[in-house]
Amino acid sequence: xxxxxxxxxxxxxxxxxxxxxxxxxxxxxxxxxxxxxxxxxxxxxxxxxxxxxxxxxxxxxxxxxxxxxxxxxx
Amino acid sequence: xxxxxxxxxxxxxxxxxxxxxxxxxxxxxxxxxxxxxxxxxxxxxxxxxxxxxxxxxxxxxxxxxxxxxxxxxxxxxxxxxxxxxxxxxxxxxxxxxxxxxxxxxxxxxxxxxxxxxxxxxxxxxxxxxxxxxxxxxxxxxxxxxxxxxxxxxxxxxxxxxxxxxxxxxxxxxxxxxxxxxxxxxxxxxxxxxxxxxxxxxxxxxxxxxxxxxxxxxxxxxxxxxxxxxxxxxxxxxxxxxxxxxxxxxxxxxxxxxxxxxxxxxxxxxxxxxxxxxxxxxxxxxxxxxxxxxxxxxxxxxxxxxxxxxxxxxxxxxxxxxxxxxxxxxxxxxxxxxxxxxxxxxxxxxxxxxxxxxxxxx
Ligand code: SF4
Numbered sequence: 001x002x003x004x005x006x007x008x009x010x011x012x013x014x015x016x017x018x019x020x021x022x023x024x025x026x027x028x029x030x031x032x033x034x035x036x037x038x039x040x041x042x043x044x045x046x047x048x049x050x051x052x053x054x055x056x057x058x059x060x061x062x063x064x065x066x067x068x069x070x071x072x073x074x
Numbered sequence: 075x076x077x078x079x080x081x082x083x084x085x086x087x088x089x090x091x092x093x094x095x096x097x098x099x100x101x102x103x104x105x106x107x108x109x110x111x112x113x114x115x116x117x118x119x120x121x122x123x124x125x126x127x128x129x130x131x132x133x134x135x136x137x138x139x140x141x142x143x144x145x146x147x148x149x150x151x152x153x154x155x156x157x158x159x160x161x162x163x164x165x166x167x168x169x170x171x172x173x174x175x176x177x178x179x180x181x182x183x184x185x186x187x188x189x190x191x192x193x194x195x196x197x198x199x200x201x202x203x204x205x206x207x208x209x210x211x212x213x214x215x216x217x218x219x220x221x222x223x224x225x226x227x228x229x230x231x232x233x234x235x236x237x238x239x240x241x242x243x244x245x246x247x248x249x250x251x252x253x254x255x256x257x258x259x260x261x262x263x264x265x266x267x268x269x270x271x272x273x274x275x276x277x278x279x280x281x282x283x284x285x286x287x288x289x290x291x292x293x294x295x296x297x298x299x300x301x302x303x304x305x306x307x308x309x310x311x312x313x314x315x316x317x318x319x320x321x322x323x324x325x326x327x328x329x330x331x332x333x334x335x336x337x338x339x340x341x342x343x344x345x346x347x348x349x350x351x352x353x354x355x356x357x358x359x360x361x362x363x364x365x366x367x368x369x370x371x372x373x374x375x376x377x378x379x380x381x382x383x384x385x386x387x388x389x390x391x392x393x394x395x396x397x398x399x400x401x402x403x404x405x406x407x408x409x410x411x412x413x414x415x416x417x418x419x420x421x422x423x424x425x426x427x428x429x430x431x432x433x434x435x
Binding site for chain 2: 004006026029031033041050053054057061062068
């Protein structure tokens with residue numbers, strides 16, 4: 001139950017959204033996040049979106065991984 | 075799926091592992107606090123990728139596992155009251171109480187329903203106004219804000235038949251209790267989803283007061299390996315601090331809206347943790363203004379719980395002192411289908427994950 005999973009917002013109706021994760025659709029309360037938009041990635045936990053996933057930071061971590069790859073390839 | 079596949083990339087994992095191997099200088103023991111991490115670490119076989127000099131031990135971060143027998147007993151007692159509907163996360167069903175479990179009561183006719191969120195329980199209350207609907211609130215800083223939002227909605231919409239039986243807990247006091255026990259660790263793999271709410275700053279006291287390293291970590295294999303590398307480097311340089319590996323979800327200050335909801339509805343209280351007993355200031359209880367939702371105020375119950383099976387060492391496992399293999403019942407009398415202790419029930423419990431992923435070793 002403690003797990004949160006990344007999910008993508010597919011539709012928004014007031015404070016509730018439908019989000020998709022691993023091919024399934026879940027309901028998610030948007031009460032705790034601001035400026036949610038369709039297409040955003042969020043962390044879904046026990047029926048609520050608890051955080052928007054920062055695309056910028058995700059890309060940055062992946063870039064760091066790339067560097068690890070490069071440095072070991074040299 | 076985006077934000078999962080990239081972090082499971084096999085080449086990357088091999089390379090991170092190689093980098094860890096060339097970075098080790100001594101023996102290291104790190105504790106993963108979150109049950110989600112315990113599950114991920116074993117599911118992805120992380121221990122087999124690491125050099126022998128790095129030991130990972132599990133901590134008290136599986137909410138089902140640390141829920142005391144008395145809470146289960148109380149839930150069962152409420153479920154026996156006519157006109158009561160119990161709403162719970164599914165994982166709690168099979169946790170053994172003193173003499174029964176919620177699952178057993180359910181098969182014997184108690185109205186116990188599995189929900190995915192407090193909001194769902196609130197809906198059930200709206201549609202069953204003649205019944206008392208009790209939501210079993212368990213979980214840490216990640217789950218508790220959802221309960222807080224639900225209580226606020228119940229107040230706003232004047233839903234008078236919705237109640238909470240609360241065992242929500244917060245993480246830092248338990249981590250401090252572990253350190254004070256003298257468990258020998260060099261650092262924490264800090265719970266990423268708790269920190270997405272609280273911010274990484276709540277762990278600042280750990281390096282400051284206890285000189286231990288902390289890395290707030292995501293849940294994919296590359297996340298976990300990168301964090302271990304960061305921890306090894308911190309220890310090598312002897313500069314314990316709080317670093318964020320899981321930056322796509324965690325900031326220093328966390329989710330302010332969720333924190334506001336938490337502090338509006340809850341205040342800190344002493345709380346019982348399985349294996350630890352009472353940890354001061356580690357629980358959340360409803361504030362006075364919301365007491366009308368506290369089922370223990372509305373229908374007080376006095377329960378005498380039996381002591382847990384003396385052979386079950388869940389408590390020592392949750393405190394990082396032992397591993398499931400040290401338990402005489404592990405994989406013999408105690409199996410996921412018929413668990414003796416709470417750590418065998420939840421997918422995030424150490425005994426359950428060891429059973430699933432390490433039994434054929
Ligand atoms: S294997 Fe079962 S009995 Fe042993 S510690 Fe784990 S949960 Fe308790």
